Amino acid sequence: MESIRNNWRLYKRVNTLIRENRIELCIGFMTTSNVLSVLASRSNGIPVVISERNNPEEEKNKLSHLWRFLKKYTYRKADKLVVQNNRIKSLYINDIDNKKLQIIPNPINPGLRPDPNVEMSNIILNVGRLERQKAQDTLIKAFANLNPSGWELHIIGDGRQRSYLEALIDQLHMNDKVRLLGKKKNIQPYYAKARIFVLSSLYEGFPNVLLEAMQMGKACISTDCPTGPSDIISHGDDGILVPVGNTAELEAALRDLIENPAKERQLGEKAKDATRPYQIENIAAVWEELIAELLK
Missing domain, CATH: 3.40.50.2000 (Glycogen Phosphorylase B;)
Known part of the structure; x- marks a missing residue:
């Protein structure tokens, strides 16, 4: 029950932030944020993008029945679901309109560059x-x-x-x-x-x-x-x-x-x-x- 109360408070906070700051588009990352982003965005009549960062096949066994229901219900109502590769896209193709699915992988940290002055070891x-x-x-x-x-x-x-x-x-x-x-x-x-x-x-x-x-x-x-x-x-x-x-x-x-x-x-x-x-x-x-x- 405490978890439900905490997420309800978070939903109301996101809802208020969208309304008071006149947010035009909401983007969620990870399951909980995705669900709350869809609910708050639909309440305020703005577009919403959600992004799946994990392997949903492995994640579903870690979710409660309530969160599995909320995920299935809300993900369909997002304007776009961003996934990171074709395999993850295929897991949603039967539940979500293909036009709403888009593959965008993670970018590389731009600060990582080979240093020719460093000598490699075995x-x-x-x-x-x-x-x-x-x-x-x-x-x-x-x-x-x-x-x-x-x-x-x-x-x-x-x-x-x-x-x-x-x-x-x-x-x-x-x-x-x-x-x-x-x-x-x-x-x-x-x-x-x-x-x-x-x-x-x-x-x-x-x-x-x-x-x-x-x-x-x-x-x-x-x-x-x-x-x-x-x-x-x-x-x-x-x-x-x-x-x-x-x-x-x-x-x-x-x-x-x-x-x-x-x-x-x-x-x-x-x-x-x-x-x-x-x-x-x-x-x-x-x-x-x-x-x-x-x-x-």
């Missing part, structure tokens, strides 16, 4: 919360099986699986090679030092860290998880896709890049080119066009 990097979704245990096992001489695995992030991963690292006798670095405010130096980036997730909404690593010119390996990696990486051309949860395939991909530095460099160079559509000026232009269309 480091494999993973960035993500230490949660089951990110499946860093699969990466640790693959790295331990390979146990490459002179290489380290660095994992940036924190979360509920830290103790489990620490115990796994100890069990595999990898304490001198696998480092859990915790959360970092500035990740750029860690991208710059690494040679290889690995996304080991079970699922994603849209993997920003994968785009960031590619922008930094890293050779990238990613699980072919739902959703996002296969929209970003062309397998074998500007990155490598491996099956979700497959330790052996991930180990083989790591071995391939470690033993073939020329291939590692080539993938890194092509990865930079592949990120051009995601530059902030390109994504901003699409948003501007969408907003202008709704304000006509």
Whole structure:
């Protein structure tokens, strides 16, 4: 009941802000904000854009019956639903008019740029919360099986699986090679030092860290998880896709890049080119066009 009261207060606050500031268009991000944005906008007679940032297949099991109902009811009433890739769009195609669905991926952080003055080290990097979704245990096992001489695995992030991963690292006798670095405010130096980036997730909404690593010119390996990696990486051309949860395939991909530095460099160079559509000026232009269309 307290949650309902809090969201009712928030709805009334958004409603008041729209009315008092004569807002002409409302944009929501994430499920709760999307629902409240639609309700408040319809109450005030203004257009509303909502944006799905997560994988709805995974998220639906975390929502209560009430929020699942509210999501289904309100999403249909938005003027536009922005999603990040074709896979997520396909999940809504039966419930929402196709004309209301639009794909706009996340932009890359414009501050991330390769630094030619930084010398790379033999480091494999993973960035993500230490949660089951990110499946860093699969990466640790693959790295331990390979146990490459002179290489380290660095994992940036924190979360509920830290103790489990620490115990796994100890069990595999990898304490001198696998480092859990915790959360970092500035990740750029860690991208710059690494040679290889690995996304080991079970699922994603849209993997920003994968785009960031590619922008930094890293050779990238990613699980072919739902959703996002296969929209970003062309397998074998500007990155490598491996099956979700497959330790052996991930180990083989790591071995391939470690033993073939020329291939590692080539993938890194092509990865930079592949990120051009995601530059902030390109994504901003699409948003501007969408907003202008709704304000006509």
